[in-house]
Amino acid sequence: MKYDVIIIGSGFAGATLARKFAEHNKKVLVLEKRNHVGGNMYEETLDNKVRVHKYGPHIFHTNNDKVFDFLKNFGDWYFYEHRVLGKIQHKLVPIPFNFKSIEMLYEQKEATKIKEKLLKEYPKQEKVSILDLINSNDKTIKEFGQFVYKNVFENYTAKQWNIPISKIDKSVINRVPVILGYDDRYFQDKIQYMPKEGYTEIFSNMLTHPNITLELSTNALNMLEIKDDKIYYLQEQFTNPIIYSGAIDELFSYQYGALPYRSLNLDFETKNMNYYQPTSVVNYPNDEKFTRITEFKYFSCNIVESNTTILKEYPKNYDYRDENCIPYYTIQNEENLNLYYKYLELANKISNLYMCGRLAEYKYYNMDAVIERALELYEKVSEKYFK
Ligand SMILES: Cc1cc2nc3c(=O)[nH]c(=O)nc-3n(C[C@H](O)[C@H](O)[C@H](O)COP(=O)(O)OP(=O)(O)OC[C@H]3O[C@@H](n4cnc5c(N)ncnc54)[C@H](O)[C@@H]3O)c2cc1C
Structure with missing residues (x-):
């Protein structure tokens, strides 16, 4: 066999695995259907010289040293702490809500009262969830929680997910914090950096290795075939590992229906x-x-x-029949996960096929989490096939 491993997709899932196998002397083929590497982290420089994230803004943040140590091999990074404002009642206030947001939106006397009550009620805490605020027995705190819920969460969530707010799982509301102080950073992770020359350069460096063959503008599904729980590449059975980071429902021709x-x-x-x-x-x-x-x-x-x-x-x-429509956010609920498990069952029947990444695992992954997952999968697969 010409290749030791075939990898579908060149986002962080695919690129991390490709690099790890290549560094350990394995011949890797990476198939990427877009005309560029990097998946959704791809950046391009416009005519006005501004570098944009083509698939939406991506900020790197993590508490995982191992992941950042790995990434540092592929380019320089600069310290960047992300700060977000939100337009609430015609003012731009820090998001997540913090003490400055309170001061900007309430009269001074009321703002002082809310801040004092929060500090007394939640001593030694850096943040509190709006669900806790809404469920408080203290009238001032409860009303403040309802204010944040209404102005920050309710309409935004309906807009983002297009479902009535009553259908939103309580755990989601529970993740919306109010910061108990003046920390105005969007993320609290200890490592917060951005690539100096952009993500595309990082991917390009990751995938530039004598053991990696990269084929862009190549839809892997035109070259792979699944028959009797075996997988074929260009009509020949491929028995070495194949790692797939595309959409799992697409791999199986949407036979149980499309994942939303x-x-x-x-x-x-x-x-x-x-x-x-x-x-x-x-x-x-x-x-x-x-x-x-x-x-x-x-x-x-x-x-x-x-x-x-x-x-x-x-x-x-999202409409999977529309080629220009990109699946961005999975919609996590029991029904959709059950549909995903049916596809996973099909994938698991093929002993040398591995799912990795946000589309293959139907999961919201931050960048650091998908890299961590890929590093773990590398260990598992190389142990089974190459040690
Ligand atoms: C709008 C948005 C903003 C985000 N912001 C952040 C952020 O600020 N910080 C953060 O940590 N995370 C962020 N994320 C999450 C981040 O985008 C994911 O962690 C990352 O994209 C996952 O990488 P991946 O390799 O799994 O998927 P992808 O990046 O989607 O890569 C999959 C690749 O597979 C290719 N592919 C698919 N099917 C085939 C096929 N049949 N043949 C060949 N190639 C194929 C695709 O073209 C793509 O290049 C954000 C996500 C979204 C949607």
């Missing part, structure tokens, strides 16, 4: 001004049809003067 996702319309605009907004991301939870605006210059070390590019994100339904 939310998609996005991404609207990029270039403006003749130095900066458009005061921070990289502003959320619009309420009146506007878009959910947020990203201004990419804030992510880049190479600051371009005199114009800037922004992105508005409009959530929409």
Whole structure:
């Protein structure tokens, strides 16, 4: 066999695995259906020299040293702490809500009362969930929780997921925090960095290795065939490991129906001004049809003067029959997971086929989590096949 491993997809799942196998002297074939590497982390530089994230803004943050140590091999990173504002009652206030947000939206006397009560009720805590606030026996705290729920969470969630708020799982509401202080960082992870020359350079360096053959603009499903629980590459049975990071329902021709996702319309605009907004991301939870605006210059070390590019994100339904529609967010509920497990059962019948990544595992992964998963899978597969 010409290749020791075949990998489908060149996002972080595929690229991490390809690199690990290549470094351990395995010949790897990577098939990628897009005309570029990097999956959804791909960045491109526009004519005005602003580098944009083509599939929506991606900020790297993690508590996992192993993942960051791995990534540091493929380019330089610069320290970047993400800060988000939200348009609430015509003001741009820190998101997640913190003490400054309270001061901006309440009269001074009321703001002081809320802050004092929060500190007394939740001593030694850095944050509290809005669900805890809403369930509080204290009237001031409860009403404050309801205010945050209504202004930050309710309309935003309906817009993002297009389902009535009553259908949202309580665990989701439970994850929306209020910060008990003035920390205005969006993430609290100990490692927060962005690639100096962009994600595309990181991917390109990961995939540049004498043991890696990369074929872009190649839909793997035109080259693979599954028959009697065996897998064939170009009509020949392939018995070495195949790692698939595309959509699991597509691999099995949607035979049980399509797995539901939310998609996005991404609207990029270039403006003749130095900066458009005061921070990289502003959320619009309420009146506007878009959910947020990203201004990419804030992510880049190479600051371009005199114009800037922004992105508005409009959530929409996903239709797998529409080639231009990208599956962005899985919709996690019991029904959809049961459908996913049926596909997983089919995949598990093929002993040398492995699922890895957000589409193959029908799971929301942050970048660090998908890299961690890929590193673990590398150990498992190499142990079974190559040791
Ligand atoms: C809007 C948005 C914003 C996000 N922001 C962040 C963030 O700020 N921080 C963070 O940590 N995470 C973020 N994420 C999560 C991040 O995007 C994922 O962790 C990451 O995309 C997962 O990588 P992956 O390799 O599993 O998937 P992908 O990046 O989607 O890669 C899969 C690859 O497989 C290819 N492929 C699929 N089918 C085939 C086929 N049949 N043949 C050949 N190739 C195929 C695809 O073209 C694609 O290149 C965000 C996600 C979304 C949707």
